[in-house]
Amino acid sequence: MNCRNVIIFILCEICLSIAHVSDPTLVTLPEGQIKGQELLSPKGIVYYGFQQIPYAAPPVGELRFKPPKKHQKWTGVLDTTKNTKICYKINSYEIANTTQTEDCLYLNVFTPLKPGDSSKTPLGVIVWIHGGGFEDGSGVVQEYKPQFYVEHNIVVVTMNYRLSVLGFLTTGDGVIPANLGMKDQHFALKWVKKNIHLFGGDPEKITISGESSGAAAVGLHLISPKNRGLFRAAILQSGTAIARWTRQDYARFYAFELGRSLDPNFDSFEPEELLKLLQNTPASKLINNSVTTAPGKQTSLIEGEGEIWLPVIENPHLEGAFLTTSFYKPFTTGHINQVPILIGFNSEEYLLGALEPNAPENRAKYFDKDLSSLIGNKYNMTKENKVTAGRKLRQIYTDRTFQEDIPAVIKFTSDEVFTTPTIRHAKLQSSYTDVYLYQFSYKGKMGGLNGMQVAGVTGVGHAEELGYLWDAPLSSDGSPDDPQDLVTRQRLLTLWTNFVKYLNPTPKRDSLLNNVVWEKLTRNNLVYLDINKTLEMKRNPKEYLKWEKVLDTYAIPPLSNY
Numbered sequence: 001m002n003c004r005n006v007i008i009f010i011l012c013e014i015c016l017s018i019a020h021v022s023d024p025t026l027v028t029l030p031e032g033q034i035k036g037q038e039l040l041s042p043k044g045i046v047y048y049g050f051q052q053i054p055y056a057a058p059p060v061g062e063l064r065f066k067p068p069k070k071h072q073k074w075t076g077v078l079d080t081t082k083n084t085k086i087c088y089k090i091n092s093y094e095i096a097n098t099t100q101t102e103d104c105l106y107l108n109v110f111t112p113l114k115p116g117d118s119s120k121t122p123l124g125v126i127v128w129i130h131g132g133g134f135e136d137g138s139g140v141v142q143e144y145k146p147q148f149y150v151e152h153n154i155v156v157v158t159m160n161y162r163l164s165v166l167g168f169l170t171t172g173d174g175v176i177p178a179n180l181g182m183k184d185q186h187f188a189l190k191w192v193k194k195n196i197h198l199f200g201g202d203p204e205k206i207t208i209s210g211e212s213s214g215a216a217a218v219g220l221h222l223i224s225p226k227n228r229g230l231f232r233a234a235i236l237q238s239g240t241a242i243a244r245w246t247r248q249d250y251a252r253f254y255a256f257e258l259g260r261s262l263d264p265n266f267d268s269f270e271p272e273e274l275l276k277l278l279q280n281t282p283a284s285k286l287i288n289n290s291v292t293t294a295p296g297k298q299t300s301l302i303e304g305e306g307e308i309w310l311p312v313i314e315n316p317h318l319e320g321a322f323l324t325t326s327f328y329k330p331f332t333t334g335h336i337n338q339v340p341i342l343i344g345f346n347s348e349e350y351l352l353g354a355l356e357p358n359a360p361e362n363r364a365k366y367f368d369k370d371l372s373s374l375i376g377n378k379y380n381m382t383k384e385n386k387v388t389a390g391r392k393l394r395q396i397y398t399d400r401t402f403q404e405d406i407p408a409v410i411k412f413t414s415d416e417v418f419t420t421p422t423i424r425h426a427k428l429q430s431s432y433t434d435v436y437l438y439q440f441s442y443k444g445k446m447g448g449l450n451g452m453q454v455a456g457v458t459g460v461g462h463a464e465e466l467g468y469l470w471d472a473p474l475s476s477d478g479s480p481d482d483p484q485d486l487v488t489r490q491r492l493l494t495l496w497t498n499f500v501k502y503l504n505p506t507p508k509r510d511s512l513l514n515n516v517v518w519e520k521l522t523r524n525n526l527v528y529l530d531i532n533k534t535l536e537m538k539r540n541p542k543e544y545l546k547w548e549k550v551l552d553t554y555a556i557p558p559l560s561n562y
């Protein structure tokens, strides 16, 4: 190179590095550059979006059924302005403009701060783990558009993770390792810790959050020691790790069941043989399988119902084991990542499920026939005690049978599936960390279930709060927003983002929040914030104390769920 070329070369380098600083949509990650876009929130706030950033290598080919691995470096600039890829999921609903693919380990970052502008104080960060029973959903903007959160001046991260068979099938012996979907999430959390400063996020102010199975996943992150230091707070909406539906105890059995359902001639019990079969089957066929729950092995109270591909307890001696203890016990002993939590439930969770034709009636019939079926197989109880305990649980809701009182079976199911385990989690963890418990009982149009009433039961169903927190299809039918709905949206977002920023949802009196002070719960004082048309502190939510009296009398410890 002659002198002139050297000067031009240096000048160009300078130009390039200036371009880096001045273009806030261009971010340089350790693996390569990404180009996002400038966006405008409904209130007119400028923010920056980076969509479909790879956080792990595509788990395809030999990497199918393997833990997430580092993504290779890339050259050039990756376009991160669209969400087009989601993980294979059960097909209960379509997500616009996306394709289901195994190459799905992507996350999104949205920030109100100019990336690269180091003159501003870094912001709190919320990481969202979507729900969908570990078999459905995605983190794409078509489902979870973050602009309301961004308007409250925090950084938002959403992600995809492997679902169903591809995320949760395991042989339990390390040949097909367990909890791959959880390990994907963990990998994403490590990515956030390492890289979020590049987007104006504060790596010391990360809150993980989720709803339904996403909240159960958050609960599982609380107990895995591998997550130590990766976040400083957690939000759990309508889900917890200690619910019975978060855990599969017969994973190896179901793994081989899948093999046999795919190939009737498959009669091996060798995990390597199974892996070979499963790696040579199209992913869509793996997801759309015909394996159903077997008697005695169900995760639902109802025989034959319930999900199969779920987190499991791993053998601690296996490499990369992520969840190696009971999902319940750590909350009793404090062997958890001791961070403050905001946790709660909606006032009538099962309203969503009860919309399915005949669902409540079928449940009523099933439970009335054998009262031990109200207890399920995850409690250690004699058959006789199960009948007694089941009768006492039904009596909490009705003096008649469930078939004669359908609203009672809906209320029972709300509490059995969601409310009781959530409150139990809150109570147990309150011995070790700050715990803020809520009930969301405001019924508005944004929830998406307004006007859908079942058998005279009113209340707020599962997932309704999502319509307020996220700008999602759910939250609008196109008509103008109701003013009280808009107030409720501002309230939820203010409480949630105060918690992200200050670890306290009500750090000061705020008339928007009716000047309420959200008190922490303690073991002997089960206080919660009721979020209705007004905000009010109340005590002893739902029927929790009655449930506790029954379960703690008849279930033989050690408990494995609640």
Ligand SMILES: *[C@@H]1O[C@H](CO)[C@@H](O)[C@H](O)[C@H]1NC(C)=O
Binding pocket: 096, 097, 142
């Ligand atoms: C899907 O893409 C079309 C065409 O780009 C766009 O008009 C539409 O809004 C997109 N839908 C969603 C839900 O993003």
Ligand SMILES: *[C@@H]1O[C@H](CO)[C@@H](O)[C@H](O)[C@H]1NC(C)=O
Binding pocket: 091, 284, 288, 290
């Ligand atoms: C799923 O499998 C069923 C029968 O096994 C078949 O009829 C259906 O078309 C499949 N669906 C998809 C999306 O592949």
Ligand SMILES: *[C@@H]1O[C@H](CO)[C@@H](O)[C@H](O)[C@H]1NC(C)=O
Binding pocket: 380, 381, 556
């Ligand atoms: C159930 O409790 C009995 C009595 O304490 C005990 O012997 C048994 O091992 C327990 N079973 C399980 C599966 O924990």
Ligand SMILES: *[C@@H]1O[C@H](CO)[C@@H](O)[C@H](O)[C@H]1NC(C)=O
Binding pocket: 347, 441, 442, 532, 533
């Ligand atoms: C919420 O408020 C409405 C009236 O505004 C009331 O009908 C409903 O019962 C309240 N919900 C709860 C759980 O108290």
